[in-house]
Amino acid sequence: MIKQDYLIRMILEIITLIANALLNKQKIRKQNWIEYDCLTRQILGVPTENLKDMTPDEIREKYQGDPNEMGKVELSAMTMLKMAEDIGNENLLLKSKLRQNGLHLLKQVQEDSNTYSIQRITLIQAIENNL
Secondary structure, eight states, X not given: OHHHHXXXXXXXXXXXXXXXXXXXXXXXXXXXXXXXXXXXXHXXXXXXXXXXXXXXXXXXXXXXXXXXXXXXXXXXXXXXXXXXXXHTTSOHHHHHHHHHHHHHHHHHHHHHOSOOOHHHHHHHHHHHHHO
């Protein structure tokens, strides 16, 4: 139970950090991102770089039945959105793919999750208005 609560808190902390950075158009300090990236890798069970090659359906299937399914799907989506922001304009195709997949996953979490998140809704709206 304690491990489960800790995992949920860590997922929420990383999601909040990324959401605030995306909404405020701020960069995350490199040292902080390295720390959160390592935690994300441990929580998701895959290197974050592998997310760029995964489809939303593959991500949903990977965590299906996990007690933290929605948290892990949302963390994957947020990480994809963060990666898209970091790409800049050198690879517009990958940037667009990551944003679309991340947005798609966030919408699925919003629909399927039993939690309501103003932060999630605000981020979805900001991404949709910016696309």
